[in-house]
Amino acid sequence: MSSRPLTGLRIVECASFVAGPSGCLALGQLGADVIKVVPLGGPADQYRWPLAPEGESLYWAALNRGKRSLAVDLRSHAGKELVTELITTDGPDAGLLVDNVAGSRWLSYEELSARRPDLVHLHVQGHPDGRPAVDYTVNADVGIPTITGGADARGPVNHVLPAWDLLTGMTAATGLLAALREREKTGRGSYLELALADVATSGVANLGWLAEAEQRGGPRPRHGNHLYGSFGVDFTTRDDAHVMVVALTPGHWRGLCTATGTSEVFAALEQALDADLARESDRYRLRETITAILRPWFAERDLAEVADRLETGGVLWSRYREMDEVVAAHDRSETPSVLTRVNEPGIGRTVAARPALRSGGSYGEASAAPRHGEHTHQVLAEVLGLADHQIGKLHQDGVIDADPR
Amino acid sequence: MSSRPLTGLRIVECASFVAGPSGCLALGQLGADVIKVVPLGGPADQYRWPLAPEGESLYWAALNRGKRSLAVDLRSHAGKELVTELITTDGPDAGLLVDNVAGSRWLSYEELSARRPDLVHLHVQGHPDGRPAVDYTVNADVGIPTITGGADARGPVNHVLPAWDLLTGMTAATGLLAALREREKTGRGSYLELALADVATSGVANLGWLAEAEQRGGPRPRHGNHLYGSFGVDFTTRDDAHVMVVALTPGHWRGLCTATGTSEVFAALEQALDADLARESDRYRLRETITAILRPWFAERDLAEVADRLETGGVLWSRYREMDEVVAAHDRSETPSVLTRVNEPGIGRTVAARPALRSGGSYGEASAAPRHGEHTHQVLAEVLGLADHQIGKLHQDGVIDADPR
Numbered sequence: 001m002s003s004r005p006l007t008g009l010r011i012v013e014c015a016s017f018v019a020g021p022s023g024c025l026a027l028g029q030l031g032a033d034v035i036k037v038v039p040l041g042g043p044a045d046q047y048r049w050p051l052a053p054e055g056e057s058l059y060w061a062a063l064n065r066g067k068r069s070l071a072v073d074l075r076s077h078a079g080k081e082l083v084t085e086l087i088t089t090d091g092p093d094a095g096l097l098v099d100n101v102a103g104s105r106w107l108s109y110e111e112l113s114a115r116r117p118d119l120v121h122l123h124v125q126g127h128p129d130g131r132p133a134v135d136y137t138v139n140a141d142v143g144i145p146t147i148t149g150g151a152d153a154r155g156p157v158n159h160v161l162p163a164w165d166l167l168t169g170m171t172a173a174t175g176l177l178a179a180l181r182e183r184e185k186t187g188r189g190s191y192l193e194l195a196l197a198d199v200a201t202s203g204v205a206n207l208g209w210l211a212e213a214e215q216r217g218g219p220r221p222r223h224g225n226h227l228y229g230s231f232g233v234d235f236t237t238r239d240d241a242h243v244m245v246v247a248l249t250p251g252h253w254r255g256l257c258t259a260t261g262t263s264e265v266f267a268a269l270e271q272a273l274d275a276d277l278a279r280e281s282d283r284y285r286l287r288e289t290i291t292a293i294l295r296p297w298f299a300e301r302d303l304a305e306v307a308d309r310l311e312t313g314g315v316l317w318s319r320y321r322e323m324d325e326v327v328a329a330h331d332r333s334e335t336p337s338v339l340t341r342v343n344e345p346g347i348g349r350t351v352a353a354r355p356a357l358r359s360g361g362s363y364g365e366a367s368a369a370p371r372h373g374e375h376t377h378q379v380l381a382e383v384l385g386l387a388d389h390q391i392g393k394l395h396q397d398g399v400i401d402a403d404p405r
Numbered sequence: 406m407s408s409r410p411l412t413g414l415r416i417v418e419c420a421s422f423v424a425g426p427s428g429c430l431a432l433g434q435l436g437a438d439v440i441k442v443v444p445l446g447g448p449a450d451q452y453r454w455p456l457a458p459e460g461e462s463l464y465w466a467a468l469n470r471g472k473r474s475l476a477v478d479l480r481s482h483a484g485k486e487l488v489t490e491l492i493t494t495d496g497p498d499a500g501l502l503v504d505n506v507a508g509s510r511w512l513s514y515e516e517l518s519a520r521r522p523d524l525v526h527l528h529v530q531g532h533p534d535g536r537p538a539v540d541y542t543v544n545a546d547v548g549i550p551t552i553t554g555g556a557d558a559r560g561p562v563n564h565v566l567p568a569w570d571l572l573t574g575m576t577a578a579t580g581l582l583a584a585l586r587e588r589e590k591t592g593r594g595s596y597l598e599l600a601l602a603d604v605a606t607s608g609v610a611n612l613g614w615l616a617e618a619e620q621r622g623g624p625r626p627r628h629g630n631h632l633y634g635s636f637g638v639d640f641t642t643r644d645d646a647h648v649m650v651v652a653l654t655p656g657h658w659r660g661l662c663t664a665t666g667t668s669e670v671f672a673a674l675e676q677a678l679d680a681d682l683a684r685e686s687d688r689y690r691l692r693e694t695i696t697a698i699l700r701p702w703f704a705e706r707d708l709a710e711v712a713d714r715l716e717t718g719g720v721l722w723s724r725y726r727e728m729d730e731v732v733a734a735h736d737r738s739e740t741p742s743v744l745t746r747v748n749e750p751g752i753g754r755t756v757a758a759r760p761a762l763r764s765g766g767s768y769g770e771a772s773a774a775p776r777h778g779e780h781t782h783q784v785l786a787e788v789l790g791l792a793d794h795q796i797g798k799l800h801q802d803g804v805i806d807a808d809p810r
Contacts, residue, residue, distance in 0.1 A: 001525070001580075001595030005587035017653075022611060026576070030583045044654060049634020049689070050617035050625070058613030058620075120406075128743070128763070136637050137723035140649040145630075146727055148565050149554060156639055156647050156725045158630040160553050163568035166608055168761075170575035171431070175406075175762045177582035178435045182410035184589075190406030190764060198743040198761035203571055204728065205744060205758035206427060208463030212455035213728030214756055215463075220455070225550075225563040229454020232541050234561055242561050244545040248422075249449060280452070318542035320561045322551055323609065323618030338533070338603040339610060350616045353607035356573075357580045358533070358598040 003355075003364040004031030010383070011176070012037060012087045013067065014099040014107060016045045018135070018162050019196060020124045021063040022169030024098055027176065029355040029364055034067040035379055037083055039074045040401050042372055056346040061369040065342070065352060070380075071373030071401035078399045080106045085384055088116035094383075095189065096180065098172060100124040102132065109191040118189035120179045122172050128195040135162035138200040143209075143219060150224035164200045171199055223287075231283035233291050234320065235298035237306050242320040243298070245310070250278040252316050259313025260297045269293070327351050342368045373401040408760075408769040409436030415788070416581070417442060417492045418472065419504040419512060421450045423540070423567050424601060425529045426468040427574030429503055432581065434760035434769055439472040440784055442488055444479045445806050447777055461751040466774040470747070470757065475785075476778030476806035483804045485511045490789055493521035499788075500594065501585065503577060505529040507537065514596040523594035525584045527577050533600040540567035543605040548614075548624060555629035573604045628692075636688035638696050639725070640703035642711050647725040648703070650715070655683040657721050664718025665702045674698070732756050747773045778806040 009032040013024040021036075028034040038046075043060070050058045070086070073079040084106065087097050095116050101107050102125065109121045126133030136158060139145060145156030172194050179190045204210055213219055225234045225244070231253065232246035247253040257263040266277055269289065275282040283290060298306060303319065310317045321329075330339040330351070342352045345368060352366040380386040380400070394400045414437040418429040426441075433439040443451075448465070455463045475491070478484040489511065492502050500521050506512050507530065514526045531538030541563060544550060550561030577599050584595045609615055618624060630639045630649070636658065637651035652658040662668040671682055674694065680687040688695065703711060708724065715722045726734075735744040735756070747757045750773060757771040785791045785805070799805045 001584040001587055001593075001597055005583045005595075018612070025611065026579060030579070047685070049685070050613050051634075051686075052616075052620070058616040060613075062611045062613040062616065129740075132721055133723070134651055134653065134721060136632055136651055137649050137721060140639075140647075140725040141723045142731055143726050143728035144566055145649075145725055149562060155641065156630065156649075157554060157562065158639070158649070159564045159566065159568075160633065161549055161564065161568055161608070162612070163564075163566055163572070166611075167568070167571050167575060170572060170579055171761060174431060174435070174575055174578040174582060177579060177586065178410045179406040179764075181582065181586060181589075182406055184586075188406075190410075191766075192406055193763045193766070194761060195743075195763075198763075201731065201743050202758035202761045203566070204731075205756065206430065206467045206571075207423070207567070208455050208465075208467040210728050210732050210744070211457075211463040211467065211752075211755045211757070214732045215457070216729065218729055219727045225561065227541055228565065229456075234545075234563070236560065242545075244542050244561075244563070246539055246541055248539065280454070281456075284454070316537055316539060316542060318538070318546045320545040320550055321548050322624045323548035323615050324621065324623055326547055326606065326609075327615050327619045335534075338600075338606050339615070347616075351610065351619055352616075353610035356576060356599060356603035356607045358600075358603075359584075359595060361596075361598070 001359040003359050003362070007031035008093045009033065009096065010035065010091070010094045011096045011098060014083070014097065014101055015124060016043045016100065018063065018165035019168040020098050020100045020172065022166055023172035024067065025063055025065060026170060026173045026355070028066045035070055035086065035375070036064060036067040036370070037070050037072060037086070038372065040071055052347045054346060058347065058350070061344050061347060061350070062352065064369040066367035067370055068375035068379055069370035069373055070376050072376070073399050076399055078394065078397065082380070082384070082394070082399065084112065084115060086379070087112055088119060089383060092184070095119045096176060097121045098124065098176065102130060113189060113191070116189070118183055118187055120176060120183055120189050122176050122179070122192040122194065124168060124172055125193060125195045127197045128193070133197050135165045135196065138164055138197045141197060142200045142204050143213070144204070147219050147222055149222055151222050153222060164196055164203065167203060168194060168196050168199045226287050229284050230280040231287055231290060233287065235295060237298050237301060237303045239302040241303035243303070243306060244318050244320060246316045247283060248280070248316065253277060253283065255314040259309045259315050260294055262293060262297070265293055266290070336363060338363060340366050342366050344368050345371050376400050376402040406764040408764050408767070412436035413498045414438065414501065415440065415496070415499045416501045416503060419488070419502065419506055420529060421448045421505065423468065423570035424573040425503050425505045425577065427571055428577035429472065430468055430470060431575060431578045431760070433471045440475055440491065440780070441469060441472040441775070442475050442477060442491070443777065445476055457752045459751060463752065463755070466749050466752060466755070467757065469774040471772035472775055473780035473784055474775035474778055475781050477781070478804050481804055483799065483802065487785070487789070487799070487804070489517065489520060491784070492517055493524060494788060497589070500524045501581060502526045503529065503581065507535060518594060518596070521594070523588055523592060525581060525588055525594050527581050527584070527597040527599065529573060529577055530598060530600045532602045533598070538602050540570045540601065543569055543602045546602060547605045547609050548618070549609070552624050552627055554627055556627050558627060569601055569605045569608065572608060573599060573601050576604055631692050634689050635685040636692055636695060638692065640700060642703050642706060642708045644707040646708035648708070648711060649723050649725060651721045652688060653685070653721065658682060658688065660719040664714045664720050665699055667698060667702070670698055741768060743768060745771050747771050749773050750776050781805050781807040
């Protein structure tokens with residue numbers, strides 16, 4: 001695969017917040033031309049945290065890298081007509097729309113497919129019935145927060161990562177490409193709907209967790225950082241570093257015992273407790289005992305020695321890092337990584353991610369985010385073939401914003 | 406899009422645990438024929454928790470629904486040759502491989518593409534340099550656990566959802582379809598690599614979190630269930646239900662104030678503190694105060710009344726449910742949902758997820774998982790054109806397991 005296999009494809013994005021934009025970011029990183037339609041006043045999430053000191057949104061810039069910005073008055077008839085033309089314009093590589101706009105008649109598949117029958121329209125929503133939802137509400141809805149954190153936790157513990165948003169975005173990207181392939185074979189377009197709540201519900205179901213909860217007649221127990229059904233937990237070193245150590249397979253377990261010199265202790269324990277610690281279920285059942293036996297080994301050693309011994313022993317582990325350390329480690333590293341730096345308008349030189357998918361051993365590049373309306377003129381001229389005076393008129397009439405802030 | 410647009414496509418899966426199998430599950434739900442190659446002794450994760458009372462893995466069944474199982478002795482030359490033929494067999498809709506096998510020469514792109522130059526091979530790995538990693542170690546690596554949980558949390562708080570695994574799976578699905586589209590246009594195959602660690606690093610970078618951490622020179626503060634940079638937190642009702650309430654937009658905020666009858670209180674607070682609570686950053690800055698003012702309203706009401714008032718007011722909220730309640734709610738519901746029930750061999754009638762992507766308003770179906778080697782005979786006959794006596798010989802020689810357990 002070339003690093004940009006979707007080059008030539010044109011996708012119109014009418015979406016805000018994380019899900020839709022992250023899916024279109026992925027398609028753009030694969031080469032697609034993503035035209036992001038934003039209202040004249042700016043998108044709803046344009047100042048979402050985290051912010052740069054000057055007030056620009058680091059979040060918005062990161063999720064919209066490499067897209068083209070078309071700023072249009074979406075309340076005006078002329079503005080709606082422009083966007084409709086953009087979405088339904090001819091061409092085998094056009095006619096692709098991702099939106100998360102609720103209840104907008106003019107942006108409905110019905111209206112749009114009347115103009116272009118083979119349109120592929122993917123609509124991202126909160127609940128499948130159209131009710132709004134966000135990552136933090138659907139996560140509560142599917143039961144994750146009540147099994148997160150320690151047994152001593154009072155009430156639910158929310159995750160901070162908008163995991164369902166990111167997964168919804170990538171599911172949308174997969175769905176769009178599947179529908180496009182079908183259109184290329186049959187000529188048929190399609191209307192796809194994807195609800196954040198359904199991604200979350202199927203996500204926990206696909207791990208077997210819903211089936212288990214039904215059998216238990218309740219949630220599984222909470223146990224902090226222990227890995228459910230196997231052995232994995234955090235330890236603290238003498239110099240106060242935290243490390244996560246995992247033993248999923250018999251090989252991992254042997255490596256951990258060897259590295260920590262505990263093979264005999266655990267052999268004795270297996271005898272005494274009639275257990276076979278090569279089996280996940282026994283490691284899980286005895287997790288507290290195993291942890292108690294291992295804890296001193298970590299507490300008596302500094303991270304450097306712990307790291308050396310665990311690496312030598314082939315143990316599956318990692319140090320808990322802060323995010324600034326992740327960036328610092330990238331800056332120190334000589335080998336190319338998924339991180340790079342881009343010059344972000346209004347923000348400056350900032351760390352940015354390249355596509356995680358590597359082709360032929362190398363990473364693709366990362367781009368800056370567009371300024372508001374940066375590509376309005378370019379897109380109207382190039383895609384809709386409007387002449388400068390027509391674009392100028394639209395600007396005068398306040399239908400578009402063609403001057404980058 | 407038909408509910409199975411990828412029908413006819415044949416993908417060979419040589420992968421275990423969550424990432425690879427979840428990506429192939431998604432492609433299978435879109436219609437692809439996913440042939441899962443498993444070693445004679447069974448895959449490494451075949452007994453991973455959660456387990457059914459009889460010992461079958463609910464996790465494994467859920468992640469492998471609708472796939473065909475081919476059980477082969479992967480250490481024998483004959484077995485490797487069979488799988489190689491299966492992967493490299495002719496046909497425009499074949500020649501697609503997803504694997505997460507580390508350091509296996511015979512399963513390398515080099516060896517396989519020598520047999521089929523236009524092969525599309527997607528290799529899932531832990532770290533980009535090939536070192537092993539799992540969700541729980543990469544999550545520690547990118548800094549999420551140190552910003553999860555309350556300010557009082559001692560040490561890191563792991564998430565329980567293998568979010569990076571699921572996102573890696575769906576990223577793999579997107580990458581495979583992008584590479585396939587390129588092959589269909591140019592005839593070129595490709596070798597794609599996708600590291601769990603890179604998906605996690607780019608995931609936090611794409612939210613602007615790494616850029617922020619660098620600017621702060623450290624991690625952002627932990628604050629429990631508060632939504633970062635806006636207003637969202639959990640409340641407890643008089644009857645001890647927990648609800649998550651979110652006000653991302655000015656509209657959400659107005660709705661929340663109206664529903665709880667606090668508009669005047671907050672107007673006075675804005676005056677007194679020179680704040681504009683229509684602005685996210687002010688809601689975030691004053692989150693503790695806002696929460697303290699709202700808490701009694703929830704504490705004085707039962708869930709039924711809270712739900713009624715919040716719904717009427719158009720507030721963005723959800724109750725925290727346990728997973729068994731999610732299943733019970735599905736069973737009570739009359740409208741089709743993303744959940745359904747399937748008869749699972751060795752497990753019985755169990756709850757299962759249908760594809761979250763809806764086409765033309767309806768959900769696709771869910772299938773049972775294959776039994777070990779259930780399709781060995783069928784696949785060898787149909788795909789490789791082997792005669793019964795040849796398959797029988799392979800069975801006698803212990804190269805394949807063709808008898809479903």
